Amino acid sequence: MHQASMSIPEYTAPATLDDALGIKKERGAEARVIAGGTDLILRMRDKVFSPSVLIDLRRLSLDGIALSDNELRLGAFVSLSQVLESADIERLFPALPAGCREFAGPPIRNRGTLGGNIVNASPAADLVPPLIAYDASIVLSSSDGERVLQLMAFFVGPGQSVMEPDEILTEIRLPLMPASSAATFIKLGQRRSMAISQVNLTTRLSVDESSMVSEARIVLGSVAPVPMRAVAAEEFLLGKELSEKLLNRAAKKARDEVTPISDVRASLSYRLEMVEVLVRRALLATWDELRGSAPDG
Amino acid sequence: MGEMNIEFNVNGKQVRVSAEPNKTLLYVLRGNLGLTGTKDGCSSGDCGACVVMLDGRPVNSCMVLGPQVEGSSVVTIEGLASNGELHPLQRTFGETWAFQCGFCTPGMLVSCYALLELNDHPSREEILTAIAGNFCRCTGYQAVIKAVEQAAAELRAAKGGAGND
Numbered sequence: 001m002h003q004a005s006m007s008i009p010e011y012t013a014p015a016t017l018d019d020a021l022g023i024k025k026e027r028g029a030e031a032r033v034i035a036g037g038t039d040l041i042l043r044m045r046d047k048v049f050s051p052s053v054l055i056d057l058r059r060l061s062l063d064g065i066a067l068s069d070n071e072l073r074l075g076a077f078v079s080l081s082q083v084l085e086s087a088d089i090e091r092l093f094p095a096l097p098a099g100c101r102e103f104a105g106p107p108i109r110n111r112g113t114l115g116g117n118i119v120n121a122s123p124a125a126d127l128v129p130p131l132i133a134y135d136a137s138i139v140l141s142s143s144d145g146e147r148v149l150q151l152m153a154f155f156v157g158p159g160q161s162v163m164e165p166d167e168i169l170t171e172i173r174l175p176l177m178p179a180s181s182a183a184t185f186i187k188l189g190q191r192r193s194m195a196i197s198q199v200n201l202t203t204r205l206s207v208d209e210s211s212m213v214s215e216a217r218i219v220l221g222s223v224a225p226v227p228m229r230a231v232a233a234e235e236f237l238l239g240k241e242l243s244e245k246l247l248n249r250a251a252k253k254a255r256d257e258v259t260p261i262s263d264v265r266a267s268l269s270y271r272l273e274m275v276e277v278l279v280r281r282a283l284l285a286t287w288d289e290l291r292g293s294a295p296d297g
Numbered sequence: 298m299g300e301m302n303i304e305f306n307v308n309g310k311q312v313r314v315s316a317e318p319n320k321t322l323l324y325v326l327r328g329n330l331g332l333t334g335t336k337d338g339c340s341s342g343d344c345g346a347c348v349v350m351l352d353g354r355p356v357n358s359c360m361v362l363g364p365q366v367e368g369s370s371v372v373t374i375e376g377l378a379s380n381g382e383l384h385p386l387q388r389t390f391g392e393t394w395a396f397q398c399g400f401c402t403p404g405m406l407v408s409c410y411a412l413l414e415l416n417d418h419p420s421r422e423e424i425l426t427a428i429a430g431n432f433c434r435c436t437g438y439q440a441v442i443k444a445v446e447q448a449a450a451e452l453r454a455a456k457g458g459a460g461n462d
Contacts, residue, residue, distance in 0.1 A: 011301065011318035011364050038342055038360045041321070045340075054318065056365060081354065105430020106408065108342055110354040111361065193429035194343060 006044045010053040020055050021143040021168060028165035031055055035077050036111035038104075039120050062115075062170060065089070074172040076115025080127075081106070083114065093174055095130040095202050098185035102126070105193050115169045118154065121161045121226070124197045128155075128227040129219040130185050131172065133202035139171040146170070155226035181206035181215065182289035184282040188274055190265070197222045198266035199274045203282040205237070207290060213237045218250070218279060223258040223271055230254035230279070242287050251280035305366045307332070308376030316363045323347045323358035325366075326373060334374035334403045338432075345431030348404035349373045355411040357430070374403035377410055385448040386410055395444040397435040405431045409445050417452045419445065 014020045023031050032051035034040055043049045062077040067088050074083075080100040083089055090097055103109055103126050117127045118138065128151070136151040140163055151172075154161050163169065177183075183204035189195030199222050206215035216237040218230040233253035240246055260271035300315040307330060314329040326332045326349070335358060338346030342360040349358045350372035377384040386409050389395070396402040405428060412419055412427035419427070424445050428438065 006319045008317070008319040008362070011362075013364065013367070034362070034365070036360075037362060037365065038357070041360050041362065042341055044319075054362075058365065104342075105345065106411070106427060107345060107348050107355045107357045107430045108360070110351075110356050 005047075006041070007050060008044070008054050011056065012053060013056040013059055015059055017057075017060055017141065017168075017170070018143070020057055020060065021141060021166070023053065023055055024166045024168060025143045027053055033057055033119075033168055035113040035116045036079065038108050038112045039116060039122075057168075063113075067092075070176055072174045072176070074114055074174070076113065076118075076169045076171060078114050078172075080109035080112050080114070080117075084109070092176065093130070093134050093183075095133060095183035095185040095204070096127065099126045099130045099187070099200070099202070102187045102189070102192060114172055118151065118172070119161070119163065119169050121155050121157075121159050123158050123225055123227065124200065124222040125227065126187060126197055126200050126221065129200055129202040129221050130183065131174070132219045132227060132229065133183055133204040133217040134174045134177065135217075137173045138169055139173070140164075140167040141170045142167045148173070152227075152229065157225045177204075178206050178215070180208075180290060182286050183217075184285040184289065186278050186282050186285075188278060196265060199223055199260075199271055199278055201275075201278055201282055203279065203286050205242070205283070205286045205290060207242070212239050212241055214239075216250075218254050218283075220254070220258060220275065220279075222265075223260040223275055225259075228258070230257045232257055233279070242290075244284070247283040247287065248280055250283060251276045254279040301364055303363050303367050305368060306370040308372055314363070318362060318364050320363045321359050322349070322351075322361040322363055322366055322371070325363045326358060326371070332373050332375050336400055336403055338400065338404075343432070344401070345404040345408065345428075346401055348407045348431065350407060350411060353411075353414075355408050355430075372407070372410075374406060377406060384410065385451045386413065386444065389444040389447040389451070390441070393440045393444040393447060395436060395440040396433075401431055401433045405433065405441060409441070409448075412445070413449055413452060417449050417456070419449060421446075 030052040033055050062075040064075045066073045083100045084097050117125045132152050137148050138151050185202045187200045188198045201220045204217040208214040216234040218233050221227045233250045255276040258275050260268050262268040304313045336346035338344035340359050342357040347358040348355050352369050408428050408431050424442050
């Protein structure tokens, strides 16, 4: 029934990144990259996108996971299943696989990619809050070279980003975290599988030698036109000693910062309520994790 | 654009089809190759009726374009039986009444097959995770879980029998 409605005038699978970037340079927004296709195919069927040429990058091996002394580099084509199977990611960035685990179901996780989840620029993207909480940067390549920017600076509005028509997202970089740092991912949906988030979030806290908060990240999805950080709540936590009362107050502050809408998935008032509840829950779990891991650090 | 030639392996056989690039793997399997065991349910990656194995992993064939499988290996429901013998899962699905209308069954079976290929002693939780992308709207999931547990036990017994522990 859907089959006939999607139009793909031209399809190509270039052998090199340079070839792919050359097509992007020439055709711009008319050319779209297909990775897993799990979102793009739907949007082409719905005529949200009608590219004149589809560029399939499967031959370019953009699915590597490489750990170095100071960072982890993930190719844009790394699938959600690959994230779940990586022992390095589970050990160093556990909130990211936590986000993948509740993402759709296995058949979609086998195709869907990290790069796709970013480039779609959906306010509800589940993997963006953990990536931002880990201070991810991304690499945008074009035939003129590449630029590296903070993932936080990528999003402009629902479905909109700062990516230029001739650019392709090729890599995601995560700096290694300090020893006393922990993070928690929470997703609220109507089911544990196959559900788009009503609210999703990741909190991350680091403490210094005297147990004062040295870093705080509270990153929320589905509560604003773009994934956002509750900056006032984060700043409130800095330099303070963790306590239940402190985290309760931070959660209240986060609630004041978000600007959700009512939609088919949840009402505005429900989302506001849930932001406070879930930020508190996530911060408490993060604190727990910090205390649990302290003796090893 | 006109049709493209796509060469890939289906159920152990090398095939070559000609299809427009907007045709999905699901369409190619059913329309070009006559493998109609794989079902078209929602056409949007939600229901799992179209699940097939692609290079060793279960995927929604409605969410894969034909040209994306160039050079790949696909296993469909038609490929689970071997030498005229049903896969243990196909038999235990029957024995435990793990289907009623049967529409979800090909995709459900392929997801369960993918699980047992990696893990012949799955927990209940692992079975539920494996079929999280497969919707059944009549029988329910309890009988499916039972069928998978029973097939896993048979596979382990077969392995144990072949070994010398």
